[in-house]
Amino acid sequence: MLIVQRPSPPGAAGGTYRAFGETLRGMKTTLARVIEGPKTISYPEEKVPVYPRFRGRHKLHRFEDSGLEKCVGCSLCAAACPADCIRVVAAENTPENRVSAGERYAAVYEINLARCIFCGYCEVACPFDAITMGQDYEMSDYNRSDLIFTKEMLLDEPLERTPLRNDGE
Amino acid sequence: MPKPAAETITFTLDGLEVDSPAGLMLADAAKLGDVEIPVFCYEPKLGQPVGACRMCLVEIEGIPKLQTACSTPVRDGMVVLTQTDRVKEAQEAILEFLLINHPLDCPVCDKGGECPLQDITMGWGGGRSRFIEPKRHFVKPLALSPLIAIDRERCILCYRCVRFSQEISEDYQLVLQERGAHSYVSTFDGHPYVAPFSGNIIELCPVGALTSQAYRFRARPWDVEGSGSVCTLCPAQCNVEFTVRDERVMRVLARDHAGVDDGWLCDKGRFAYQSVHVDSRVTHPLLRVDGELVPVSWDRALDEAAAGLRSAGADTGAIAGGESTNEEGFLLAHLMRGGLSSSHLDSRTGGTLSRDLHAALHAPQRQACVEDLEFAHALLVLDCEPVDDAPVLDLRIRKGIRRNAVKLAVATSRPSSLDPNAAAVARFAPGAGEAFCAALNAALGGEDTVVDELAAAAGADPAEVQALAAVLTDAGEDVVIVYGERLTHGPRGEHAARALLNVAGRVITAGHDGCGLLELPAGANGRGLREVGVLPNAGPGLTPVTSPGLDSGGIAAAAASNQIEALYLLHVDPLRDMPNRRLWKKALARATMVIAHAAFLTDGLWEHANVVFPAESYAEKEGTVTHPDGRVQRLRPAISRPDAVRGEWQVLADLCKRLDHDPGVLTGPMTSATLFAAIPFLAGLTLDEIGGRGVRWPERPQAAAWPQADGGPFGLEAPPFAPTPNGDLRLGTFRSIWAAPEVELSPALKFLRAHQRAELCPADAQRLGVAHGDQVTVSSNGSQVNAIASLRASVPGGTVFLESGLEQDSASELDAGLVEITRA
Ligand code: SF4
Ligand code: SF4
Numbered sequence A: 001m002l003i004v005q006r007p008s009p010p011g012a013a014g015g016t017y018r019a020f021g022e023t024l025r026g027m028k029t030t031l032a033r034v035i036e037g038p039k040t041i042s043y044p045e046e047k048v049p050v051y052p053r054f055r056g057r058h059k060l061h062r063f064e065d066s067g068l069e070k071c072v073g074c075s076l077c078a079a080a081c082p083a084d085c086i087r088v089v090a091a092e093n094t095p096e097n098r099v100s101a102g103e104r105y106a107a108v109y110e111i112n113l114a115r116c117i118f119c120g121y122c123e124v125a126c127p128f129d130a131i132t133m134g135q136d137y138e139m140s141d142y143n144r145s146d147l148i149f150t151k152e153m154l155l156d157e158p159l160e161r162t163p164l165r166n167d168g169e
Numbered sequence B: 001m002p003k004p005a006a007e008t009i010t011f012t013l014d015g016l017e018v019d020s021p022a023g024l025m026l027a028d029a030a031k032l033g034d035v036e037i038p039v040f041c042y043e044p045k046l047g048q049p050v051g052a053c054r055m056c057l058v059e060i061e062g063i064p065k066l067q068t069a070c071s072t073p074v075r076d077g078m079v080v081l082t083q084t085d086r087v088k089e090a091q092e093a094i095l096e097f098l099l100i101n102h103p104l105d106c107p108v109c110d111k112g113g114e115c116p117l118q119d120i121t122m123g124w125g126g127g128r129s130r131f132i133e134p135k136r137h138f139v140k141p142l143a144l145s146p147l148i149a150i151d152r153e154r155c156i157l158c159y160r161c162v163r164f165s166q167e168i169s170e171d172y173q174l175v176l177q178e179r180g181a182h183s184y185v186s187t188f189d190g191h192p193y194v195a196p197f198s199g200n201i202i203e204l205c206p207v208g209a210l211t212s213q214a215y216r217f218r219a220r221p222w223d224v225e226g227s228g229s230v231c232t233l234c235p236a237q238c239n240v241e242f243t244v245r246d247e248r249v250m251r252v253l254a255r256d257h258a259g260v261d262d263g264w265l266c267d268k269g270r271f272a273y274q275s276v277h278v279d280s281r282v283t284h285p286l287l288r289v290d291g292e293l294v295p296v297s298w299d300r301a302l303d304e305a306a307a308g309l310r311s312a313g314a315d316t317g318a319i320a321g322g323e324s325t326n327e328e329g330f331l332l333a334h335l336m337r338g339g340l341s342s343s344h345l346d347s348r349t350g351g352t353l354s355r356d357l358h359a360a361l362h363a364p365q366r367q368a369c370v371e372d373l374e375f376a377h378a379l380l381v382l383d384c385e386p387v388d389d390a391p392v393l394d395l396r397i398r399k400g401i402r403r404n405a406v407k408l409a410v411a412t413s414r415p416s417s418l419d420p421n422a423a424a425v426a427r428f429a430p431g432a433g434e435a436f437c438a439a440l441n442a443a444l445g446g447e448d449t450v451v452d453e454l455a456a457a458a459g460a461d462p463a464e465v466q467a468l469a470a471v472l473t474d475a476g477e478d479v480v481i482v483y484g485e486r487l488t489h490g491p492r493g494e495h496a497a498r499a500l501l502n503v504a505g506r507v508i509t510a511g512h513d514g515c516g517l518l519e520l521p522a523g524a525n526g527r528g529l530r531e532v533g534v535l536p537n538a539g540p541g542l543t544p545v546t547s548p549g550l551d552s553g554g555i556a557a558a559a560a561s562n563q564i565e566a567l568y569l570l571h572v573d574p575l576r577d578m579p580n581r582r583l584w585k586k587a588l589a590r591a592t593m594v595i596a597h598a599a600f601l602t603d604g605l606w607e608h609a610n611v612v613f614p615a616e617s618y619a620e621k622e623g624t625v626t627h628p629d630g631r632v633q634r635l636r637p638a639i640s641r642p643d644a645v646r647g648e649w650q651v652l653a654d655l656c657k658r659l660d661h662d663p664g665v666l667t668g669p670m671t672s673a674t675l676f677a678a679i680p681f682l683a684g685l686t687l688d689e690i691g692g693r694g695v696r697w698p699e700r701p702q703a704a705a706w707p708q709a710d711g712g713p714f715g716l717e718a719p720p721f722a723p724t725p726n727g728d729l730r731l732g733t734f735r736s737i738w739a740a741p742e743v744e745l746s747p748a749l750k751f752l753r754a755h756q757r758a759e760l761c762p763a764d765a766q767r768l769g770v771a772h773g774d775q776v777t778v779s780s781n782g783s784q785v786n787a788i789a790s791l792r793a794s795v796p797g798g799t800v801f802l803e804s805g806l807e808q809d810s811a812s813e814l815d816a817g818l819v820e821i822t823r824a
């Protein structure tokens, strides 16, 4: 036969502590925050500043002097992209229609931002620093297809909507 | 020279024993031991190695200096080291040298991602450059030809392209100019490198120095998928790989198959894919309503076609063009013989041969294969021009002569591009193949007395015939005869076939490997179509039919005289592809119902077709085709069909159903299976067995089911005399490789589109007062064509050659025989 040994039952004070002790500890934390005031940010009126290396929506760049596109349509970003969301169709520059500095240029450059995982590999792969990750993270839209950003959209000066976190902030 | 048997030897590779066939170059033998030796200039397809790049250096015990693995044959007991410090140092040094002048172009270079120089630099290079001096510069990119762009800065001077031009295609156009670091690839005087096989150098170049103008910047290797199929633009049926991006064919690459193409393609096969995506393609069923072809629904088109066929019934004639697959031909025969009780169907363009002659000419024991061209003792090229009729075989013939000392005998009417390589050349009058074969037969049999007379009938020189016979008898026992289908064309085609079989009987040992006959059909799948029953006098598998129908010429004549009401044109525009254009014009105009499967509305269809079903392109097709040597090959769809295009087997099956003769096929593979089951010598064949390499049915045991036929010797009648040129000239016709709608419609190839030229010899030209380049009119029997006079010293006197298959001024406007030439 198995004999079970039980501890003696707690007294009244001990019983109360057992029932409410943990709750009180929790309440202590809660009450302590009350005096700190609210931390909620009223997005979109207010925005959290991002770090300088935050990887948001991409930008394509032009040379400042000549205005030519830096991208030569080499498709290396598309090769590097783990989400397979970049599509490049290249074409040849002609003297009448010179778009980029090299022999070829991107006739079509599209990033499907609905698929992008913002890993930044495209930026690393680009041999001409033609594509970089920007800070913008506000890209929601009503339509999936509107999330396919074309070359023109990526080349456009983006609306600087996202505040940048200053040094040491 | 018969194919040599290789013995096996053993050598040591990095400490491991490796077995290899004797005589293999080390670069290849090392692969057997799973060691890759980097190479740039080495390419076994190009013949003897040249050791130009030094990339392949290895250490061999007992030899103090490093050796080039690409040019050192492996020997028994050899001890080879590929991973020592000395070898590594040498490899790094060579790469450093190669990159000294190499531009940093990878991002804009078309080769990027599939570039051996990139790969080998990553794998074997030092990873660092010490060179800071300026690099060598050339103007770039330049057009080497309208098809090929050259970037000389990227060239690593491996010689591959030059060797191809000098030793493979033997057009002798590309050379290396200047010396040392200033060397560059070019034609001698800078003229564009235009040749039937020029595109191959794009694939050969190990860097991005030679790139395709048509593919330039279209895609990267990671953007595309490769899809293997077969080119059906000519009977050579080269194995190709379509590069596909976004459901579009972007380029065509060779898919190396020693039994078919040896890894080469002609420029038509390489660039004519562009015609798949042109705007003028028919992509909807069309119906003629009030004289105009308008797009209609499939149901409407099929109903109209079925109604037309039903009312014509047995008065329907059908022609299948060369690019139709076996399945399509089979279903067409099913439709005609079963649904309409008509046997008026044909896939040949020039008259009927009896079943027995078909069976004898293509009997498995008398069938040569493509590889035999390379290893024969002697080869007779008879009444065909390989570079036009099956281009890639031209390279094979040249290879055999160059590497295996094959003795070539050429017997043609028109001067052949193989003449300079031939041990004996004989010319005969156009269309006199029968008399020529009879003369050759007599010469081979030692009946010298009749040779002279027969040669005279053929318009040939008896001495040439004798010399030709001597080549065929003296070379050795393996003799291959390559003949054009046109030899057996015409009203006396059967006599010509018998004469040919007599010649074959004298020089070919039936049943012996390495010799035999090889026909170059007029259509890409000519052989397959005949074997599946698209003949007026034979059903599937060359089975006898109770009441033979009319052949193509007969169909035209019957339609022109209102005896045939409906015409079914499967991938053929008779005005383009058939002889006797005048008769066909009348036939098409008189027929009440003309139903066509077509991808493009060529003239005849544009004017006369009542119903046009959109045809699949060869990149979309599913089915099988049969190579002239009996290899059944499989077409696989590389891209999906555009717009409303349907599988044509399905269209034919639907029509059969509407005519209450359901073939019971629901899918493409099911059609193939039904076809194989219906043909005794293909019994048991499956698409899986055919796979990507094809199966030669004459080599399968079921080949025994091929109908037996008497192969001769036959008693020959005296052939008629070729017409004597009495001031007028004999007309010879040929169809060049470029005379095809696919070429005209492909933007890249447009510049090659054929124009009518009248080729004649300078003596005749002088007599007629015609100079090279003059506009002339060639006329016979009231019809005429315009042409540019082209003087060729090698054209035999009294003969003029015109091209057929052209859109305008095609030779098919004229009747065979004598023509008159006047300056326009
Ligand atoms: S950030 Fe990453 S996932 Fe997004 S486009 Fe670039 S490579 Fe592709
Ligand atoms: S040839 Fe190869 S290594 Fe040279 S630029 Fe082109 S891709 Fe780069």
Ligand code: SF4
Binding pocket: B154, B155, B156, B157, B158, B159, B160, B161, B162, B185, B204, B205, B206, B207, B209, B210
């Ligand atoms: S162009 Fe290409 S194939 Fe020709 S020598 Fe230069 S690197 Fe070799």
Ligand code: SF4
Binding pocket: B231, B232, B233, B234, B235, B236, B237, B238, B261, B265, B266, B267, B268, B269, B270, B390, B391, B392, B393
């Ligand atoms: S030789 Fe014939 S089959 Fe080969 S690529 Fe050229 S057209 Fe196509």
Ligand code: FES
Binding pocket: B038, B039, B040, B041, B042, B050, B051, B052, B053, B054, B055, B056, B057, B068, B069, B070, B071
């Ligand atoms: S591969 Fe051996 S020298 Fe070029």
